[in-house]
Amino acid sequence: MMALPPTIPTSFVPHAASASVARPRSSFVSVFGFFSYAMLGIAFVLALGVFLYGRILAASMSSKDAALAAAQANIDPATIENFVRLRDRLASSRSLLENHTSFSRFFSTLEKLLPASVRFTSLHLSTSDVGAPKIEGAGIAGSFNALAATSNAFATDGHIKDAIFSNISVNRDGSVSFTLSATLDPKLAVFTPSALQPIAPPPPAASVPAPPQANPLP
Numbered sequence: 001m002m003a004l005p006p007t008i009p010t011s012f013v014p015h016a017a018s019a020s021v022a023r024p025r026s027s028f029v030s031v032f033g034f035f036s037y038a039m040l041g042i043a044f045v046l047a048l049g050v051f052l053y054g055r056i057l058a059a060s061m062s063s064k065d066a067a068l069a070a071a072q073a074n075i076d077p078a079t080i081e082n083f084v085r086l087r088d089r090l091a092s093s094r095s096l097l098e099n100h101t102s103f104s105r106f107f108s109t110l111e112k113l114l115p116a117s118v119r120f121t122s123l124h125l126s127t128s129d130v131g132a133p134k135i136e137g138a139g140i141a142g143s144f145n146a147l148a149a150t151s152n153a154f155a156t157d158g159h160i161k162d163a164i165f166s167n168i169s170v171n172r173d174g175s176v177s178f179t180l181s182a183t184l185d186p187k188l189a190v191f192t193p194s195a196l197q198p199i200a201p202p203p204p205a206a207s208v209p210a211p212p213q214a215n216p217l218p
Contacts, residue, residue, distance in 0.1 A: 103133075106159075106188040113153040113160070117142030120180075133189035134182065135160075138167075141176045159185040 103125050123137035141147040147165065154160040163182040170176055 103189055106133075106135075106184060109157070109159055109188060113150070113157055115142075115146050115149050115153075117146040118150050127189075128183075133184040133186060135184060136179075136181045138177070138179045140171070141178065143174065144176055147176050147178060154182070159188055161185065 106125070118139060118141045120137050120139040122139075123135060125133070125135055127133050141150065147168070151163060151165060154163045161183045163180060165178045165180055167179040168176060169178075
């Protein structure tokens with residue numbers, strides 16, 4: 001067996017350089033641990049905030065419930081009954097007005113459509129079995145042209161529908177007698193509060209000051 005020379009060591013001890021290689025891993029572990037603790041702290045703060053906010057909401061709801069109970073205790077049952085009775089009366093009044101038949105708008109429309117030389121001598125307003133308003137009447141027109149103009153006005157306006165002129169005859173003075181039957185637009189027979197409002201008088205004419213008179217010569 002050959003003996004080792006004295007320059008070769010019989011044992012090996014690692015130098016400090018090998019320890020320095022493991023330092024980056026320990027740094028990564030420390031950063032990760034710090035980040036984990038930071039996230040844990042943030043989660044704890046958020047949980048604490050949610051808990052406190054829930055307690056605040058619960059306290060606010062409790063105070064509002066107490067205020068509502070106090071307000072309900074202060075309400076007089078007789079006052080509530082009066083309000084309910086008033087509401088029922090208003091609802092009944094509204095139903096009566098909406099179902100009330102009024103021909104005020106029909107007369108206003110008829111006044112606009114009829115020529116000046118056409119007039120009714122009789123007029124009967126009624127509703128059919130299905131609730132549709134209708135008119136039946138007799139009148140006198142100044143001429144056939146006036147009667148034709150009336151029929152054309154009814155057809156153009158559209159509120160007086162299915163107008164039928166019958167029993168047309170010429171009088172001695174040249175006027176034309178006729179009878180009329182027609183159906184009306186339901187809007188012409190519905191009550192409207194505006195129909196009860198009086199017509200506003202026309203504004204007074206502006207007074208023009210008289211020109212100054214010239215002084216007589218001496």
